[in-house]
Each structure stands twice: as structure tokens, then as C-alpha cells.
Amino acid sequence: MIEELKKHLEAVEAFQxxxxxxxxxxxxxxxxxxxxxxxxxxALKDIPKEEKKEFGQTVNTLKNAANAxxxxxxxxxxxxxxxxxxxxxxTRPGAPMPVGSRHPISLVRDQIISIFxxxxxxxxxxxxxxxxxxxxTALNLPEYHPARDxxxxxxxxxxPDILLRTHTSSVQxxxxxxxxxxxxxxxxxxxxxNEAISARSHCFFxxxxxxxxxxxxxxxxxxQTLQYFTKALFGKSRIRLRPSYFPxxxxxxxxxxxxxxxxxxxxxxxxxxxxxxxxxxxxxxxxVLENCGIDSKxxxxxxxxxxxxxxxxxxxxxxxxxxxxxxxVRFLKQFKNAL
Ligand code: PHE
Numbered sequence: 338m339i340e341e342l343k344k345h346l347e348a349v350e351a352f353q354x355x356x357x358x359x360x361x362x363x364x365x366x367x368x369x370x371x372x373x374x375x376x377x378x379x380a381l382k383d384i385p386k387e388e389k390k391e392f393g394q395t396v397n398t399l400k401n402a403a404n405a406x407x408x409x410x411x412x413x414x415x416x417x418x419x420x421x422x423x424x425x426x427x428t429r430p431g432a433p434m435p436v437g438s439r440h441p442i443s444l445v446r447d448q449i450i451s452i453f454x455x456x457x458x459x460x461x462x463x464x465x466x467x468x469x470x471x472x473x474t475a476l477n478l479p480e481y482h483p484a485r486d487x488x489x490x491x492x493x494x495x496x497p498d499i500l501l502r503t504h505t506s507s508v509q510x511x512x513x514x515x516x517x518x519x520x521x522x523x524x525x526x527x528x529x530x531n532e533a534i535s536a537r538s539h540c541f542f543x544x545x546x547x548x549x550x551x552x553x554x555x556x557x558x559x560x561q562t563l564q565y566f567t568k569a570l571f572g573k574s575r576i577r578l579r580p581s582y583f584p585x586x587x588x589x590x591x592x593x594x595x596x597x598x599x600x601x602x603x604x605x606x607x608x609x610x611x612x613x614x615x616x617x618x619x620x621x622x623x624x625v626l627e628n629c630g631i632d633s634k635x636x637x638x639x640x641x642x643x644x645x646x647x648x649x650x651x652x653x654x655x656x657x658x659x660x661x662x663x664x665x666v667r668f669l670k671q672f673k674n675a676l
Contacts, residue, residue: 338380339388342395345373349402354410363410367403374400438673441649442543442661446525449545449645452569453523456562458547461522463508465529469498471507475628476585484584489531491540501529504642506585509548513629518636519551525645536657543645548621550631550638556588556620559639563618567594570648577612586619586640606651613651616643 349367354360367373377396384392420427439447450460463471469480478485488503508524516522525545532538549562560578568574575595583589593612597603607613618641623633646658653675655661660668 338384339392339395342377342392342399346395346399346402349399349406352406352410354414357414360407360410360414364407367399368407374403436673438670439675440661440669441653441655441672441675442645444672444675445645445649445652446543446545448570449566449643449648450523450525452566453545453547455569456565458521458523458549461508461512461524462526463502463505463511463524465502465527466493467500467502467507469500471510472500472502472504475510475625476506477622477624477628478584482584484582491529491531502526503530504528505544505546506640506642509546509640510625510629512548513550513626513631518631518638520638521549523547534659536659539646539658539662541662542647542658544642545645546640546642548638548640550621550626550636552636554620554637554639556639559618559620559641562639563592563616563641567592567615571596571652573597578618581617581619583617583619585622585625586617587622589617589619592616592618592641602654615648616641618642 345367352363354363365372369375374396377399381389381393381396454460472490473482473485474480490503491501493499493501505524505526505528508526509522512522512524513520523545524547526543527541528544529541532540534540547562549558560576564574564576567576571594573594573596577593577595578590579593581589581591591614593614595611596607596613598607598609598611603611618639621638621640626633626636626638646661649655649661650658653672
């Protein structure tokens with residue numbers, strides 16, 4: 338009999354209940370009117386005298402253990418029910434967190450930044466709402482200069498001196514005003530032009546412009562830098578520089594990269610020539626250096642500027658520039674694994 342009691346004691350101590358039903362079954366089994374404890378207490382009177390003491394004590398121990406266990410499990414279940422009512426089942430696996438994707442413009446911008454950082458260029462930024470001086474006048478585009486029409490500008494109506502920057506050359510003016518040469522910096526950022534929105538052009542887009550100023554910087558340095566860049570970004574190192582005009586550079590050039598004519602898409606995007614125009618560049622006009630407080634007799638430099646959106650369209654074969662600003666997740670999530 339005493340052995341049986343000890344087994345019950347072990348069972349009680351090991352008992353665990355996940356549900357209120359299991360706990361109630363335990364209560365009935367041990368503490369109920371017809372439970373084990375009642376049976377043992379009833380048996381007490383038939384136990385031989387010399388064993389009575391030990392038996393009685395053990396039954397008491399079992400009773401205390403069963404009561405304590407029941408109280409403890411009851412409290413635990415109650416607190417779990419309260420937590421669940423408040424927070425739901427905390428043991429359930431979490432809801433999956435959707436993983437976002439980088440925007441193609443960010444992807445391309447970061448690649449360009451990383452290529453130029455690798456050859457010593459810093460990254461500089463400036464305001465999107467600019468004044469006339471930094472966007473135009475300092476860049477050799479005084480008031481009434483006809484070349485101002487090259488970039489259709491959004492003005493703030495109440496103040497003709499304030500506008501939305503049409504290029505990030507404005508950041509380079511700010512940078513030159515604040516830093517002494519040698520200067521090596523690129524300026525990524527959003528720019529605005531008052532153009533009709535179509536599949537090929539938008540009223541805002543993104544640029545990276547670059548500036549290098551030091552003693553003895555030549556056009557050969559410019560060409561070499563651009564060649565290094567196009568090789569790194571597109572894997573193509575054949576470029577050509579076509580004479581062009583920008584008010585802030587002299588001489589100026591348009592940069593074409595040889596894309597190739599292997600696939601039908603190559604024919605389409607290069608209009609059958611194999612060449613793609615990717616940026617403008619030139620030697621910084623001495624007037625611009627002087628406007629920004631840099632001695633043009635001592636220093637020379639080159640500048641270049643490219644549109645990120647167009648390059649993103651090219652690299653990812655996106656057919657319409659408007660897709661870049663529509664924020665359609667079906668479009669954006671395709672860049673989850675893009676580099
Ligand atoms: N700022 C010019 C543009 O936005 C690009 C450019 C930059 C051209 C630097 C030459 C030198 O079109």
C-alpha cells in the first residue's frame with residue numbers, strides 16, 4: 338500500500354496539464370469525492386497500528402502535493418488564457434515579413450557611386466529647390482542667355498530667383514564654393530524639367546554629375562575616367578566623344594558607348610547604329626571656376642553628367658520611364674534579386 342502511495346506521489350509531482358480539461362481530470366482523480374485521496378484516507382482505519390503513522394504522513398504529503406500542483410497549474414492556465422485573450426497565441430509561428438526590394442534607380446545610382454568611390458570621388462548633395470545663381474548664373478548662364486532654354490525650368494511663381502534644379506551641376510557650384518582643389522566629387526540627385534511626360538521622358542528624373550579639379554587636369558584624364566567607368570558599369574570599354582555644347586564646359590562633348598549589334602534589342606535601342614548616348618561632359622569653363630572662387634590660371638578640371646533613369650531603362654530593359662515612378666509593387670518586386 339505504501340509503495341502504491343509513493344508511486345502516486347511521483348505521478349503527481351511530474352504531472353503537467355496543457356488544457357483546463359486535463360487539469361480537471363487530475364483534480365477528480367486525486368482530490369474528487371471518489372478520488373485516490375478519499376480512498377487512501379478511508380483505508381487508514383484498516384492499516385495495522387505500527388504502520389499507521391508512516392501511512393498517515395504519506396497520505397498527507399500526497400494530499401498537499403496534489404493540492405499544490407492543482408493550484409499551480411490552475412494559476413498557470415489562467416494567466417495563459419489571459420495572455421492569449423490579449424495577444425493571441427504567443428507560441429504560434431510569426432506572420433511572414435514580406436521582404437522589400439531596392440528601386441532600380443537606387444540600384445543603378447549605388448553602382449555608379451561605388452565605381453567612382455573606388456577611384457577617389459566623394460559623394461556630395463544639395464537642395465532640390467535652388468536659386469538662380471547655383472543652377473544657372475554661376476554656370477556661365479547669365480540671365481537672358483539663350484542656352485537657358487536647353488533645360489525647361491520650373492520656377493516658383495512668386496519668386497523668379499527660386500526654381501527646381503534642372504541638373505545637379507548646382508551641387509558642384511556649391512561644392513566649389515566651399516572646397517579648395519583638388520576636388521573629386523560626384524553629385525547624385527533628383528532633377529526637374531518642364532517636359533511633357535511620355536514613355537521616354539519625365540518632368541523629374543535622376544542624375545549623377547561628376548567634377549574633378551586639380552592642377553594640370555586634361556581632356557585625356559576625362560576620357561580615361563569615362564572609359565574606366567563605362568567598362569565598370571556596362572562591361573563595355575569602347576566609347577566615343579562627339580563635340581557638343583554646354584555653357585559650363587569648353588570644349589564639351591557627348592559620350593557614346595559602343596553597345597553592339599548582336600540582338601534585336603541592340604538594334605532597337607541603338608537605332609541600328611550600335612552606339613548609345615549616355616552622358617554629357619567637358620572641361621570646366623574657366624568662367625565657372627572663377628565664379629566659384631577657384632583660380633582658373635592655376636587649376637583646370639573636367640565635369641560630366643548622366644541620367645540614372647535612362648541607364649536603368651537600358652540595363653533592366655524597362656520599356657517605359659513612367660514605370661519608375663508609379664510605385665506598382667508588381668513592377669518593383671521584380672528587382673528583389675537584382676544587383
Ligand atoms: N548638366 C548637364 C545636363 O544636365 C550635363 C553635363 C554635366 C554636361 C557636366 C557637361 C558637363 O544636361
